[in-house]
Amino acid sequence: MSKPTAARVQSIDLLRGVVMVIMALDHVRDYFHADAFLYAPTDLEQTSVAVFLTRWITHYCAPVFVFLAGTSAWFIHQRKSTKDTSLFLLKRGLWLVVVECLIISFGWLFNPEYPRIGLQVIWAIGVSMIALSALVHLPLRWVAVVGAVLVFGHNALDDIHWENGLWYMLHDRGSVELFGRYFFFAYPVLPWIGTMALGYAFGALYAKGYTPEVRRRLLLRLGLAATVLFLAVRFLNEYGDPRSWAVHGTASFTVLSFLNLTKYPPSLLYLLMTLGPAILFLAWSEKVKGWFADALIVFGRVPFFFYVLHIYLIHVLAMLAAQLTGFGWETMILDRPVWFSEELVGYGFSLPIVYLVWIGLVLALYPLCVWFDKLKSNNRQWWWLSYL
DSSP states (O other): OOOOOHHHHHHHHHHHHHHHHHHHHHHHHHHHHHHHHHHTTTTTTTTTTHHHHHHHHGGGHHHHHHHHHHHHHHHHHHOOOHHHHHHHHHHHHHHHHHHHIIIIIHHHOOOTTOEEEEEEEHHHHHHHHHHHHTTTTHHHHHHHHHHHHHHHHHGGGGOOOOOOOHHHHTTTTTEEEEEEEEEESSOOOHHHHHHHHHHHHHHGGGSTOOOOHHHOOOOHHHHHHHHHHHHHHHHHTSSSSSSOOOOOOOHHHHHHEEEEOOOTTTOHHHHHHHHHHHHHHHHHTOOSSSSSHHHHHHHHEEEEEEHHHHHHHHHHHHHHHHTTTTTTTGSSSSOOOGGOGGBTTOOOOOOHHHHHHHHHHHHHHHHHHHHHHHHHHTTTTGGGGOOO
16 A cells, blocks of 8 residues: 655644644643642633633643544554554553653652652553554454444443442543552543544545545545534533533633533543544645644654653743742642642742743744654664654
């Protein structure tokens, strides 16, 4: 089979770059926004429209990241045999689980004792890759069926709750104590495995048999169908998310209630709400040109590098901010997520300052991402770069 063209890959890299940059906004908010230590940004009893939407727009990041990881696996399969693809996904998945436990968890806390291991999006991608390493041996249509069953059906399990580590890993958030440390399953993996499987099947739209015009029409139909299905099922308020919407005192908060969906684990409606517009973006972006798109593509070509680097830089900047505002840098040595740190109540800045820090962070990381992108492009013989 023919390799996909660079232009097709660029549209995917552009979308990935967009969500990586948006993701950084949420993490800057976690460490810099004064209200982050007082209430959850989606708590409709306390939040504002601006704070809610600052959090809500970042909901697109994890689903798109996982979905496109599946699509990237499809591209890999076009260059490698099924056996080699399966082995690559297995090794990369295991590597990502190790990275989550040792590198990412340390970046969030800066605590060398590792009191808490948060199993978050990198963990979910790793486990999903391990599952996909088995699924790639199936015909493509069956991979799509498995993905659809998990995404559309997992909310039927919402009323099942077991205090069991395996169930926390699959569908319920929870923590278990192992080796004197708490492992918190922030991203139960069943729907994420389904999302990656659907992303893998989605990759077939980029095969040689589809002209750009045909693919664009299919992407438009698929994206619109997912978005309309989200609106219809959400309006019925019966299935697809454990959190119902309700009419509030103002129209704006009624809309926020409608959009206030469950991420942990990602509900069917959450995935439809995010992936539908993302697919529409792909339909629109194939012919996008210009310096701004080129800059975002750079981030999309080195997402793992950007992800790890931005966590560490945000945390270092937060230590500096805490020191300069009288809280002391040591308050940023954490034993739990920063937003649960009661000693930081009173620390932080306004939302406009958060946005300024975010913009500065992205600009600071851009030249490093350009350097690493060139390093990968010019040294394809270094096999280990494919894991970064």
